[in-house]
Amino acid sequence: MVVGVLALQGSFNEHVAALRRLGVKGVEIRKPEQLQNVSSLIIPGGESTTMAKLAEYHNLFPALREFVKTGKPVWGTCAGLIFLADKAIGQKTGGQELIGGIDCTVHRNYFGSQIQSFEAELSVPELVSKEGGPETFRGVFIRAPAVLEVGPGVEVLAEYPVSSTSVLYSSSAVQIQEENALPEKKVIVAVKQGNLLGTAFHPELTSDTRWHSYFMKMGSEAQEESPSSIVPVGGVDPSFNEKARIDLPIYQ
């Protein structure tokens, strides 16, 4: 089983390292041809505008949309979730291209800039029922997006409560904690539609590999029919020149 990781920019090394901990080979994808050799794809976290630009230069979008259409499993974390959404708000002037596939609306940088980045214990019942382990998952949110609304076919896997006063991020220093009866709003931070998975947080930055193994199980269900596990290498193998990247520490 070979999993492709889109390696244009961002945390692809972290995903490859997480897959390696599960004993799965992750292949870096930079060109459209390379997509033919993999049975599933992870789109890592990073800057979605950068990845969109690079994908445009190399004409990756048609190949990526094709990949999604064939029903192969694709998982997008953070920037990857933005790519897989059908609609995104908070885009740069001029917009950015999306791959689409998950019927939802995603808001880029929903929580704000880096100062508003945070870690939170998320309750993910679906993950616990399939993978076991502790009841909560430590979600790392870095300038994270959030899913504002989902269509009927989308399964919500995790949510995060936000107080209604902090919907619009601002850099004002004063934030009054209101103890009145404003109901707590929840935003969606993990979604699944068919073979497409999207998370607004970064499982690859933690030592918990349950999301990766959940994604691998999605892959193996789809794999039943497909025959070969041989990976043909087309053209110059870029890993020939590359020294092995050593992984950064994972914080417990």
Next chain:
Amino acid sequence: MAGTGVVAVYGNGAITETKKSPFSVKVGLAQMLRGGVIMDVVNPEQARIAEEAGACAVMALERVPADIRAQGGVARMSDPQLIKEIKQSVTIPVMAKARIGHFVEAQILEAIGIDYVDESEVLTPADEENHINKHNFRIPFVCGCRNLGEALRRVREGAAMIRTKGEAGTGNVIEAVRHVRSVMGDVRVLRNMDDDEVFSFAKKIAAPYDLVMQTKQLGRLPVVQFAAGGVATPADAALMMQLGCDGVFVGSGVFKSGDPARRARAIVQAVTHYSDPDMLAEVSCGLGEAMVGINLNDKKVERFANRSE
């Protein structure tokens, strides 16, 4: 007042959030910037060009290092109004520089809500002896280094990302290469060293023992390491990536060149495809003039990198 037992720490004043973000969140953003290019911009228009070209973040400042060199004088933190305008014009992370040791400039930058502070030797240092205590801040910091000891000292002070100092504003990559090779070389020596010798090595490079040991076990710096200082062409950027860096800062190199938008795009591509010579050849074609640069053999050139230890 000995009996009251209340000690005020300066770091709490700027924001009401007293809970500092865990180090993993600070490092997390750096990990998202890996494989990307961070460009110096001096106005919102340049910031938009950088974002369009595929920069993963912008560094907002009033003057690029080449101009600071040419004009002289004291270089300080930029006007927060300018930084705010740049922040509003793009959706990618925004960084800004503060003078070494000037923790109030850092507090101001944190208050305007940008994503990273660069404690930079390109600005005139404010404190000759001490750097900012970066643990007191929620905002993550990137600091420069010339060798492994310096890098680990900055990490112990709280830096969440490291870049090589190089010689900023010269368009000459020789110093950046020197610094990367020094850091990588020391890491290689460390990896093969006997555990008992690490105490002495840590003393020799004047770095905290626990971080030196962590580096030895990881086989690399414990934080993301970018290259900076003199990168002017796609080949320079790919060179830094092949030497082992996680990404590249390009300062004067983009907007001091003949065709900034094109060069910016080419450098972004070079960093993604750094080990593909055919791709590198393709993006290096027809870029117009690179920034002229300064030859470092001239003794009169001030060495920014030597301003702090």
